[in-house]
Amino acid sequence: MKVATWNVNSIRARQQHVIDWLYAAQPDVLCLQELKAPAADFPFAEVRECGYEAAVFGQKTYNGVAIVSRLPLTKVQEGFDDDEDDPQARLISAEVEGVTVLSAYFPNGGEVGSDKYDYKLRWMERLRALLGRRFDAKTDQVALCGDFNVAPSDDDIGRPAEWRDSVLACDSVREALHAVASFGLDDVFRPFHPQGGVFSWWDYRGRGFERGNGLRIDHVFCTAKLARRTVGAAVDRQERARKSPSDHAPVVVEFA
């Protein structure tokens, strides 16, 4: 089973890229983030023509997440199932062939110490709590996929000195990521690239892609039962090199 995650930075701007990529890459499941549009604007018919169905949690202007699958999606859930409201559409989950797939768009966090940064850390705490409530880390097959907006280590950054203190890489956000993973999730990508230096996002500003100034902030974290089935993991850099790309490239993981 091939599972991919891709922050498309507007589904309207990237609709044809997504359709082309489905045909070319043939994933079984594609998690999307940053749709920047309500569900009504999602290209359900075009995706269906490729042989996929979609569960979409959209939002006007900002955020918005989806799961696209050629296998039936069941038990679709949007947002957190806790008492606190989240005005931002950043999380959707569904079950596919006994695997629970979550498409998550972690908050960026603005600047360290800002209200947006507090929201990011709180959001991650709520995600950790949701995992603990809904799943058994030992027996369930769970894949947390998405734009985590966190580079786990300095090896995941082209120019660490430029990013080390940022909301994407500072100590406190990495600790928050460890807390989420402490539920019982492993980064299934990194073992296939032990030397690091593989990125999934490059800032449009400053020609980040051309200059190798990238970060690995898009991830697939899995429970052990699923993680041990991983047979490959890669970033599709070609998609980032296309004309009018998203600032993120698709991350693809294959399970036996």
Next chain:
DNA sequence: ATGTCAGGCGTAGCCTGA
């Protein structure tokens, strides 16, 4: 810090967010 995008508003060009 910012050399770029995208959407909203509203129909030019500025604002926000990333």
